[in-house]
Each structure stands twice: as structure tokens, then as C-alpha cells.
Amino acid sequence: MADPFSPEKRSYTMSQIKSKDTKPESAVRKYLFSRGLRYRKNDNRYPGHPDIVLPKYKTVIFVNGCFWHSHEGCSNYSVPKSNTDYWIPKLAKNRERDALNASALEKDGWKVIVVWECELKKKLQAQRLERLYEEIVHPPSEKSC
């Protein structure tokens, strides 16, 4: 058997992968929408261009790939064994940038929620999304200062 994908199918698949509306993000968006939440997508006005912005709840959500965002302790994340001179600083830089973006947003009064790609696997997704909704709508009471 030759390549199971026709060239058309393959380029379609690749374009899906490259598109901004990646699958894990759209799963989160669809769910929140179905629960009646309205949001903005990939808003360039905020540090790190959060995937989902919920102005009403002063909440931003990042849907992070475990590899690119160094999900510590996650089985999807491991430093590549070759080209380590390239990857280690690159991944460290991503991580640093994520932290800076999050603290800039928090300083502005935003709540920052990270949803990891691995949390959106079929088995875990429903539970994670339910929890996410609760985090947005009923955040654990915080002391006001």
C-alpha cells in the first residue's frame, strides 16, 4: 500500500495543523460557548495573545501545547535528545515569556487560566472543561485588598 493520504488530503491535514484555530482551542471555545459564555479569540491587545478572553469575568485562557510550553512532569513533554543546544534555550525562553505574560496580565487584574493540551484528551476533556467553567464563573473567593 502506498501513502494512505492523497496529496490533497495531506495538504489539508497540514493546513489544519498550522491554522490558528487548533483543535484543543476550539474544543474549549465550543464548550464555553455552549455554556453561554461569550469571549474574544486571540486578542492581540493582551500580552501573549490569549486564546480566549472573557472580559465579563476578567479572565484570560491560554490553551498550551505541552511541548512548546514545557508542561513539567507531563508525559507529552520531554526535551529533545538531539539539537539540545537549540532546544533547551528555546524552550526556556518560551517558558520565561509565558511567565512574564501571565504576571503582566495578573498585574492588570486579569485571572489567567492555563489549559494544557494533555488535559483535553478524550478521557479527561469533559471533566477539565467542567472545572474550567467553574473556575471562570465561580472563582474561589479571594480576599480583596
Ligand SMILES: [Zn+2]
Ligand atoms: Zn501536558
